[in-house]
Amino acid sequence: MTISQTKAFAKAVKKLKxxxxxxxxxxxxxxxAAPESGDPKKGDLSDVRVYKxxxxxxxxxxxxSYDEAAPRLTLxxxxxxxxxxxxxx
Numbered sequence: 001m002t003i004s005q006t007k008a009f010a011k012a013v014k015k016l017k018x019x020x021x022x023x024x025x026x027x028x029x030x031x032x033a034a035p036e037s038g039d040p041k042k043g044d045l046s047d048v049r050v051y052k053x054x055x056x057x058x059x060x061x062x063x064x065s066y067d068e069a070a071p072r073l074t075l076x077x078x079x080x081x082x083x084x085x086x087x088x089x
Contacts, residue, residue: 001032001071012078020055024078027053027062035066035073044089048076063088 005013016024031037031051038049051062061084063077077088 001035001073003028003032003073003075005075006077008077009075023053023055024060024062027051027055027060028075031062031064031073038062038064041085045085048088 013021013024030053036049038051040046041048041050047065048063049066051064053060053062059081061077061079061081062075063084065074065076066072067074077084079087
């Protein structure tokens with residue numbers, strides 16, 4: 001399975017501290033093991049899934065899309081719940 005990331009995701013990851021990056025890495029590995037584990041969204045974001053996980057005792061949201069035909073996981077966005085879905089559109 002291939003993994004790709006958007007510029008917005010890369011920019012968000014660049015701002016993280018080392019312990020936050022290790023929690024994110026664990027979340028990405030969990031997605032690789034079970035890509036259908038995220039919550040599918042509706043409406044404008046119908047092709048997006050969101051995986052919720054704890055990053056240093058704070059809830060974080062990881063938006064991604066998964067293509068089953070050519071196994072590809074595209075990491076779209078990372079952040080807290082505040083304005084997360086508004087910024088995704």
